Amino acid sequence: MSGGKVLVIGLDCASPGLLFDRFAGDLPNLESLMARGVHGELETCVPPITIPAWLVMFTGLDPGQLGLYGFRHRVERSYDGVWVANSEQISAPTVWDIAGAKGLRCCVVAVPPSYPPYPVNGDLVGCFLTPDGNSRYTYPAGLKVELEENGLSYVPDVKFRVEDKEGLLREIYDMSAGRFDIVDYLLENRAWDLFAFVEIGLDRIHHAFWKYQDPGHHLYRAGNPFEGAVRDYYRFLDERVGGMLERVDDETTVLVVSDHGAKRMKGAFCLNQWLVERGYLKLAGEPEAPTSLDDLEVDWDGTRAWAWGGYYARVFINLKGREPCGVVEPGEYEAFRDGLRSEIEAIKGPDGEDLDNRVWIPSELYEETRGDPPDLMVCLDDLYWRPAGTVGHPSLYLSENDTGPDDAVHDWKGVYIMAGPGVEAGARRDASIYQVAPTVLEALGLDVPAYMKAGLNNTG
Numbered sequence: 320m321s322g323g324k325v326l327v328i329g330l331d332c333a334s335p336g337l338l339f340d341r342f343a344g345d346l347p348n349l350e351s352l353m354a355r356g357v358h359g360e361l362e363t364c365v366p367p368i369t370i371p372a373w374l375v376m377f378t379g380l381d382p383g384q385l386g387l388y389g390f391r392h393r394v395e396r397s398y399d400g401v402w403v404a405n406s407e408q409i410s411a412p413t414v415w416d417i418a419g420a421k422g423l424r425c426c427v428v429a430v431p432p433s434y435p436p437y438p439v440n441g442d443l444v445g446c447f448l449t450p451d452g453n454s455r456y457t458y459p460a461g462l463k464v465e466l467e468e469n470g471l472s473y474v475p476d477v478k479f480r481v482e483d484k485e486g487l488l489r490e491i492y493d494m495s496a497g498r499f500d501i502v503d504y505l506l507e508n509r510a511w512d513l514f515a516f517v518e519i520g521l522d523r524i525h526h527a528f529w530k531y532q533d534p535g536h537h538l539y540r541a542g543n544p545f546e547g548a549v550r551d552y553y554r555f556l557d558e559r560v561g562g563m564l565e566r567v568d569d570e571t572t573v574l575v576v577s578d579h580g581a582k583r584m585k586g587a588f589c590l591n592q593w594l595v596e597r598g599y600l601k602l603a604g605e606p607e608a609p610t611s612l613d614d615l616e617v618d619w620d621g622t623r624a625w626a627w628g629g630y631y632a633r634v635f636i637n638l639k640g641r642e643p644c645g646v647v648e649p650g651e652y653e654a655f656r657d658g659l660r661s662e663i664e665a666i667k668g669p670d671g672e673d674l675d676n677r678v679w680i681p682s683e684l685y686e687e688t689r690g691d692p693p694d695l696m697v698c699l700d701d702l703y704w705r706p707a708g709t710v711g712h713p714s715l716y717l718s719e720n721d722t723g724p725d726d727a728v729h730d731w732k733g734v735y736i737m738a739g740p741g742v743e744a745g746a747r748r749d750a751s752i753y754q755v756a757p758t759v760l761e762a763l764g765l766d767v768p769a770y771m772k773a774g775l776n777n778t779g
Contacts, residue, residue, distance in 0.1 A: 322764030329517035333577035348561035356738025383685025480723025572739030580730035628708030633693035
């Protein structure tokens, strides 16, 4: 397993419970890979979201080392300045950077974050952050012209938090089919040693259609018209992956990976509203309807903490000398932070039930905390409850997402399948997202940097 080609197929949000178990027998191409290789659950990073998880996977570095704690970040500890992560904030070397520096040719398609497109020793197509197909989305720039001259159009993403499910389903299939067509074209028309590709459509399918296929979801209704939507899309992915596999030989190492998993969402908990009720967050006036904190006047002189919602929450403390209107004294910071942490950990469910809440101080997770980490990182009920950042709801507990239809949350376990020369056939063992980068480099016959963890030992 050294010195050959490597094909990495990323299926964003692929769930081991579905791919390995529930849909077993429906996915012949992926199951064939499993039979001739090794597979298992792939434990993701904290936080378990697309950015930073794909970059963690392909650099071997953790979010603290990368200085990426999600899609958006605060600007210099301001209250309203925000920047969104993209390729321009990335300086850490990826596996294709390392391979390219050794003269190996690389094709990179839609691996987040890869917009704006940047130079590689080969070809690159931007990720879902690309504004639209009219944008500059390739390196070199002429690749976009070449693709379009060959009838290949690029749709980076879809708006998936919508009520029109039939229209959304068509859009996801069109987007994914177009991306696979580009991948097939590059596989056939480029010389490459490393090919890395991510399909975001599965993530969108999970978030938009999970409640229709999961009897455990509180909004599930048997016999609904979209009951087979998730399974059918997995079958579609399997068919397209089969087409990719037909374009590589048996000497190519193939890795199928996901950045995180997925599971049903129990509901959303209004964390900022809870902070208001506890007196930690003070507003200039009460909203008459559910409203984002960004659209409200916050009394910062009376606020000690506030939060950003999402699949996990980031809690910020209004620290004197750090924030513009900080009120928490530096000498009281740790005691205040630890007390707030304990209160969040003790949050109960709507019926008074205990929740598996996990609250971290970033320095507990990472050896380095570059950039602007939050003061606390919060996962409610092992991710089942989504933290909502809006305020003005009649209850702290919402049956649905507060920013548009969304049925699923992320899960800690993604998937991996690896097959190729020297890979043990038919084995199943679990692994870590941090093992992917060294495994790719080993398969390419390259030295693994000392800062990376051990690879997916293919001999067990």
